[in-house]
Amino acid sequence: MFIQVNLSLLEGFITTIQIFALTLLFALPLGLIISFGSMSKWHPLKWLVKTIIWIIRGTPLMLQLIVIYYGPGLVGVWAQDLIKAGVSNGILQWLATWHVFDRFFALMVAFVINYACYFSEIFRGGIESIPRGQYEAGQVLGMTKTQVFFRVILMQVIKRIVPPMSNEIITLVKDTSLARVVMVYEVLWNAQRFIKSDGLLWPLFYTAVFYLLFCGILTLLFGWIEKKMNYYKG
Amino acid sequence: MNILEVKDIYKSFGKTDVLKGVSFTLEKGEVLAIIGSSGSGKTTLLRCLNFLERADKGSITVGDKVVFDASEPEPKASVTRIKQLSFGMVFQSFNLFPQYNVLENVTLAPLLHAKESADYKKRKKEIHAQIEETAKSLIARVGLSEKLKSYPCELSGGQQQRVAIARALAMNPEILCFDEPTSALDPELTGEVLKVIRGLKSSDSTMIVVTHEMEFAKSVADKVIFMADGIIEECGTPEEVFDHPQSPKTQAFLNKITEI
Numbered sequence: 001m002f003i004q005v006n007l008s009l010l011e012g013f014i015t016t017i018q019i020f021a022l023t024l025l026f027a028l029p030l031g032l033i034i035s036f037g038s039m040s041k042w043h044p045l046k047w048l049v050k051t052i053i054w055i056i057r058g059t060p061l062m063l064q065l066i067v068i069y070y071g072p073g074l075v076g077v078w079a080q081d082l083i084k085a086g087v088s089n090g091i092l093q094w095l096a097t098w099h100v101f102d103r104f105f106a107l108m109v110a111f112v113i114n115y116a117c118y119f120s121e122i123f124r125g126g127i128e129s130i131p132r133g134q135y136e137a138g139q140v141l142g143m144t145k146t147q148v149f150f151r152v153i154l155m156q157v158i159k160r161i162v163p164p165m166s167n168e169i170i171t172l173v174k175d176t177s178l179a180r181v182v183m184v185y186e187v188l189w190n191a192q193r194f195i196k197s198d199g200l201l202w203p204l205f206y207t208a209v210f211y212l213l214f215c216g217i218l219t220l221l222f223g224w225i226e227k228k229m230n231y232y233k234g
Numbered sequence: 235m236n237i238l239e240v241k242d243i244y245k246s247f248g249k250t251d252v253l254k255g256v257s258f259t260l261e262k263g264e265v266l267a268i269i270g271s272s273g274s275g276k277t278t279l280l281r282c283l284n285f286l287e288r289a290d291k292g293s294i295t296v297g298d299k300v301v302f303d304a305s306e307p308e309p310k311a312s313v314t315r316i317k318q319l320s321f322g323m324v325f326q327s328f329n330l331f332p333q334y335n336v337l338e339n340v341t342l343a344p345l346l347h348a349k350e351s352a353d354y355k356k357r358k359k360e361i362h363a364q365i366e367e368t369a370k371s372l373i374a375r376v377g378l379s380e381k382l383k384s385y386p387c388e389l390s391g392g393q394q395q396r397v398a399i400a401r402a403l404a405m406n407p408e409i410l411c412f413d414e415p416t417s418a419l420d421p422e423l424t425g426e427v428l429k430v431i432r433g434l435k436s437s438d439s440t441m442i443v444v445t446h447e448m449e450f451a452k453s454v455a456d457k458v459i460f461m462a463d464g465i466i467e468e469c470g471t472p473e474e475v476f477d478h479p480q481s482p483k484t485q486a487f488l489n490k491i492t493e494i
Contacts, residue, residue, distance in 0.1 A: 131327075131329075133325055133327055133329035134329060134331070136286055136323075136325070136329065137323075137325065137329035137330075137331070138343075139285070139286065139318075140284050140285075140286065140318065140321070140322070140323040140402075141342075141343035141401070141402075141405055142315055142316070142318060142319045142343060142347055142405060143315075143343060143346055144311070144312075144315065145311070147346050151342065151346065152331050152342075155333045156332065156333060159333070231385065232332045232333050232385045232386070232387055233332065233385075233387035234332035234386065234387055
């Protein structure tokens with residue numbers, strides 16, 4: 001039984017790590033792009049982005065998962081109903097073709113958008129904390145804006161945002177358990193199954209070992225990065 | 235021959251007029267000291283020269299090239315970027331790049347700039363070696379050869395400012411501007427920075443120094459401008475401005491300073 005539990009949990013854990021890694025892979029660059037949007041000098045874009053961030057941070061991730069997974073399918077059904085009732089136009093025809101996403105895809109879309117918004121605010125805080133003088137020094141030396149950002153600013157931003165980022169990334173590890181909402185089965189769900197099927201409670205608590213180990217490794221990793229970047233101050 | 239001709243520069247921020255028609259010329263190898271109380275527009279003038287602010291009116295000519303003319307539409311950033319290299323800038327707060335060591339601080343901009351040259355790929359190694367060698371000689375010139383691998387946070391304020399001077403010199407500007415280079419320094423550290431600037435004068439660099447160090451301005455400058463309320467109140471040789479000021483405002487300013 002122990003081996004069976006281990007195998008099942010391991011399988012779930014791989015899903016957990018997949019969700020975790022793919023979310024980071026896409027949400028980090030997307031977050032940087034969103035942060036540029038929220039700092040844009042063009043106000044319509046700035047406020048649009050700020051509104052999106054407000055909505056995403058202001059609603060539960062669980063709700064976002066449900067909307068992104070079931071939403072398109074519901075729209076499709078609704079459009080089909082309208083067409084059956086005799087209403088018809090191009091847009092409705094197109095909406096009628098909507099159907100539910102692949103569940104893992106829907107899951108990733110929700111996670112990436114949600115985390116990108118949180119990351120974007122961390123990036124924004126980091127970028128805005130860099131003194132103007134750093135940009136000006138680069139500018140008077142004839143660097144392009146891109147060069148100033150990537151060669152001068154970004155490194156300093158990364159140093160400043162490692163602590164809040166590590167916080168958010170460790171939260172992500174545990175948020176992966178929400179995947180069950182769209183029936184993607186990660187480690188916690190796999191453990192819970194044993195309650196119903198075999199009356200075993202301990203696999204549920206056993207998952208804590210997986211989470212603790214994973215977060216422990218992340219903590220060490222972030223500690224190492226922080227130490228690595230400590231060669232300079234400012 | 236004039237290396238710099240600044241004509242009728244106006245600049246306002248919102249409703250505040252900071253510069254109200256500033257004109258002056260500078261000859262090659264001359265050192266210009268700009269003095270005046272805070273809020274008189276000294277720093278804004280330097281920032282206009284360095285394209286950190288865009289003047290509302292006026293023109294700037296370096297050598298025989300007009301690098302800025304407010305009556306023309308704002309050129310593309312890429313055009314301005316090349317033009318601004320006529321000027322170098324040393325900031326009051328140094329603004330060194332903290333994540334790079336002394337040598338990297340000095341070589342960063344020249345290396346990025348070299349990448350734009352046509353034969354960069356062919357002569358990459360040669361160009362890198364050359365830039366590094368130049369940087370090292372500039373760092374030696376400001377007396378920091380033994381600090382090549384140090385990071386800005388490991389240096390004193392005076393040393394940081396000397397690195398900033400070397401960094402500005404690395405882009406080989408025709409005119410080097412200093413914005414109150416010693417104002418953020420402890421009194422015992424200002425000497426080392428002023429000594430470096432004095433050294434640059436003897437090598438015929440053209441410089442504009444905004445400063446509160448009157449003794450320094452007196453001894454180093456070829457030309458002194460006293461600014462008040464966004465205009466040049468008085469302009470002349472150090473003897474003229476310091477010893478025989480004509481304007482009552484200059485007299486009042488100099489009196490206030492000597493009172494202390």
